[in-house]
Amino acid sequence: MTAFEELTNLYSVSKMLRFKLKPAGKDGNTLSAEESAKLFKEILDQDRKIKDGIYCL
Numbered sequence: 001m002t003a004f005e006e007l008t009n010l011y012s013v014s015k016m017l018r019f020k021l022k023p024a025g026k027d028g029n030t031l032s033a034e035e036s037a038k039l040f041k042e043i044l045d046q047d048r049k050i051k052d053g054i055y056c057l
Contacts, residue, residue: 023031023039031039 023036025031025035
């Protein structure tokens with residue numbers, strides 16, 4: 001028996017951890033849909049600037 005086989009099918013699905021990601025602000029409160037979209041756009045803009053800088057080299 002391989003190490004992988006020893007780690008599979010040990011628990012039923014109902015005993016697995018379940019979670020979901022919720023965007024949170026600096027104060028720990030959940031962001032609204034508008035705030036979340038704004039933050040996501042800022043992150044994408046930063047990533048585009050980094051990507052453009054890499055391709056300029």
